[in-house]
Amino acid sequence: MESELKDLNSHPAKPDRDDGHAPKDDRPLLKSDTNSSVSAEELQELEKKCAAYVRRDVYGTMGRGRLPVKEKVLLGLALVTLVPIRVVLATTVLVLYYLICRICTLFKVPNRDEQEQEDYAHMGGWRRAVIVQCGRALSRVMLIVFGFYWISETYRISSDSDPKPAAQGKDGAEEKEPERPGAIISNHVSYLDILYHMSNSFPSFVAKRSVAKLPLVGLISKCLGCVYVQRESKSSDFKGVAGAVTERVKEAHQNKSAPPIMLFPEGTTTNGDFLLPFKTGAFLAKAPVLPVILRYPYHRFSPAWDSISGVRHVIFLLCQFVNHIEVTRLPVYYPSQEEKDDPKLYASNVRRIMASEGNMTLADIGLAEKRVYHAALNGLFSQC
Numbered sequence: 001m002e003s004e005l006k007d008l009n010s011h012p013a014k015p016d017r018d019d020g021h022a023p024k025d026d027r028p029l030l031k032s033d034t035n036s037s038v039s040a041e042e043l044q045e046l047e048k049k050c051a052a053y054v055r056r057d058v059y060g061t062m063g064r065g066r067l068p069v070k071e072k073v074l075l076g077l078a079l080v081t082l083v084p085i086r087v088v089l090a091t092t093v094l095v096l097y098y099l100i101c102r103i104c105t106l107f108k109v110p111n112r113d114e115q116e117q118e119d120y121a122h123m124g125g126w127r128r129a130v131i132v133q134c135g136r137a138l139s140r141v142m143l144i145v146f147g148f149y150w151i152s153e154t155y156r157i158s159s160d161s162d163p164k165p166a167a168q169g170k171d172g173a174e175e176k177e178p179e180r181p182g183a184i185i186s187n188h189v190s191y192l193d194i195l196y197h198m199s200n201s202f203p204s205f206v207a208k209r210s211v212a213k214l215p216l217v218g219l220i221s222k223c224l225g226c227v228y229v230q231r232e233s234k235s236s237d238f239k240g241v242a243g244a245v246t247e248r249v250k251e252a253h254q255n256k257s258a259p260p261i262m263l264f265p266e267g268t269t270t271n272g273d274f275l276l277p278f279k280t281g282a283f284l285a286k287a288p289v290l291p292v293i294l295r296y297p298y299h300r301f302s303p304a305w306d307s308i309s310g311v312r313h314v315i316f317l318l319c320q321f322v323n324h325i326e327v328t329r330l331p332v333y334y335p336s337q338e339e340k341d342d343p344k345l346y347a348s349n350v351r352r353i354m355a356s357e358g359n360m361t362l363a364d365i366g367l368a369e370k371r372v373y374h375a376a377l378n379g380l381f382s383q384c
Contacts, residue, residue, distance in 0.1 A: 056271070098219060179288050183287070185354075187354065206227050253287035265281070275360045283347045295325070
């Protein structure tokens with residue numbers, strides 16, 4: 001396709017690094033590109049290739065589809081009634097949790113490691129307990145504000161054929177305690193994924209370093225214990241960040257009091273029906289992982305953040321009277337020695353199990369294809 005080649009040649013995309021983080025690429029995914037033009041036939045062909053990013057809800061491509069009269073009426077009613085209430089409630093919850101974090105961190109010096117990562121997640125005592133318990137509760141409240149009144153959770157039980165991490169002693173009388181997972185691994189569908197995981201296990205995440213400086217959210221991210229990534233840093237600094245992630249995975253695996261860490265190995269969001277190739281960053285520590293699968297069933301608007309702008313997505317999400325989320329928690333995956341020696345094999349095997357259990361299709365595309373698809377969409381709408 002000519003439009004694809006034009007986009008790739010004018011904006012050459014560097015290959016994704018295979019250790020869980022992408023190199024610097026500051027081009028916004030949904031920035032308008034008037035130089036990119038595409039026909040309807042070319043777009044159909046591109047949608048087949050980039051099916052993992054295609055929206056198929058009532059609101060159509062990029063949320064700009066033609067809505068039926070009934071949907072317009074519902075949208076208008078929600079905009080003047082539901083949205084203002086939810087915005088006020090969401091702001092109240094955010095400010096309240098910020099104040100809780102501010103009080104709990106008063107007169108405390110943040111933890112700093114060799115990579116200059118700074119966090120309050122390694123505090124002990126009542127301060128940490130208050131931050132975690134309030135964080136989990138208010139994250140659940142925030143999901144309710146967004147219309148996720150019920151969360152369907154399914155727990156898969158390991159079969160007898162699965163490898164057993166516990167080993168018996170010489171006399172066979174006493175078993176060792178099963179190994180703790182080093183990381184929680186999840187497919188990535190929306191920014192809402194973070195709220196769910198905060199409400200469930202309150203883990204640390206990988207975030208841009210600029211997040212730490214944001215009002216309100218910056219302090220909360222430090223209380224979560226986020227690992228900050230400087231995407232425009234040099235390769236030597238980048239290795240330091242990758243090392244920080246690996247160390248955090250090892251720490252969570254070996255230390256019960258250490259904050260758990262949550263990683264999205266796909267590296268970007270999809271529409272939830274596909275599973276992209278996994279980066280190996282979560283698997284370099286050779287520790288067990290806990291796979292979690294998220295799905296967002298919908299009738300009108302899909303909560304997936306795939307090919308729609310952030311502002312439009314938030315507005316439409318707040319206009320939905322009810323939203324749904326389904327969670328499937330798989331057994332802890334314990335790598336074999338072969339998988340420990342080969343992180344790519346480890347990542348691939350976990351990915352295949354998650355795709356099978358979550359009824360998702362494996363897709364061999366990544367962020368580069370997503371940018372091509374978004375550029376084509378913007379080219380199409382700029383002609384209208």
